[in-house]
Amino acid sequence: MFSSRRRLLIAVPAAAVALGVGSFALLRFTGDRPDEPAAATRVVQPGAPGQPGRVLSPGEQSKLPPPPAHTxxxxxxxxxxxxxxxxxxxxxxxxxxxxxxxxxxxxxxxxxxxxxxxxxxxxxxxxxxxxxxxxxxxxxxxxxxxxxxxxxxxxxxxxxxxxxxxxxxxxxxxxxxxxxxxxxxxxxxxxxxxxxxxxxxxxxxxxxxxxxxxxxxxxxxxxxxxx
Structure with a gap:
């Protein structure tokens, strides 16, 4: 919401507790082609230093806790x-x-x-x-x-x-x-x-x-x- 960038990167530290890994990033993409959905969500687990990240499967994503609500x-x-x-x-x-x-x-x-x-x-x-x-x-x-x-x-x-x-x-x-x-x-x-x-x-x-x-x-x- 606060950025006009096409890709939005949000750290989700709580996911480290849920899956026992360091951190995750929530990437939201807007499709370029008419046959693509308007938005798709991918959760990426960063790799070790020098290693590529890994996109979590829908099943793994379902285990992540929701982001905290506003207070x-x-x-x-x-x-x-x-x-x-x-x-x-x-x-x-x-x-x-x-x-x-x-x-x-x-x-x-x-x-x-x-x-x-x-x-x-x-x-x-x-x-x-x-x-x-x-x-x-x-x-x-x-x-x-x-x-x-x-x-x-x-x-x-x-x-x-x-x-x-x-x-x-x-x-x-x-x-x-x-x-x-x-x-x-x-x-x-x-x-x-x-x-x-x-x-x-x-x-x-x-x-x-x-x-x-x-x-x-x-x-x-x-x-x-x-x-």
């Missing part, structure tokens, strides 16, 4: 992260007529694109599971204090009023803190027992990796702005 911790993570992303998008929307540095504008554009896409994915995840999808301004309704890295109304006002180099420095500084908050939220998800559902785990790991990369870019840019 309330997963739902809360998605709902809160939507609100968290909403504030980041509010911040990036200020860049066009306030920033001086082209690097700030470029990085803000990348953040805007990625967080819009991730918001769409989280909304779809919630809808498919019958959970409530937060509105676009949820983070103004008292949720700020419960989400790490969120700017206060006073800080948002400070950012809106800034221009030029002052805005650039504030924006980057605030966005580093905001992104670090997202990393904390991923840690909180797993600490609460969430992230066992493959789709949730994959998405949380992607958010963690993407925002960690952006933090490094933001830190390098902040060093230039304050140097």
């Amino acid at each position: 309330e911790a997963d739902v809360q993570f998605m709902q809160r992260m939507i609100a968290h992303h909403a504030q980041a998008l509010e911040m990036t929307a200020l860049v066009a007529d306030r920033a001086e540095s082209p690097e700030v504008s470029l990085l803000a554009g990348r953040i805007q694109t990625s967080q819009r896409d991730e918001t769409t994915q989280m909304e779809r995840w919630l809808t498919e599971r019958g959970a409530q999808v937060p509105g676009p301004h949820t983070h103004h309704a008292g949720h700020d204090a419960t989400m790490p890295g969120m700017l206060t109304p006073e800080e948002l006002s400070q950012l809106r009023q800034a221009r030029g180099r002052e805005f650039d420095r504030l924006f980057v500084d605030f966005m580093i803190r905001h992104h670090n908050g997202a990393l904390t939220m991923v840690q909180q998800l797993y600490a609460a027992g969430g992230g066992l559902e493959p789709a949730t785990d994959r998405f949380a790991r992607e958010v963690n990796a993407d925002q960690a990369i952006e933090i490094r870019s933001l830190q390098q840019l902040l060093a230039k702005l304050t140097g």
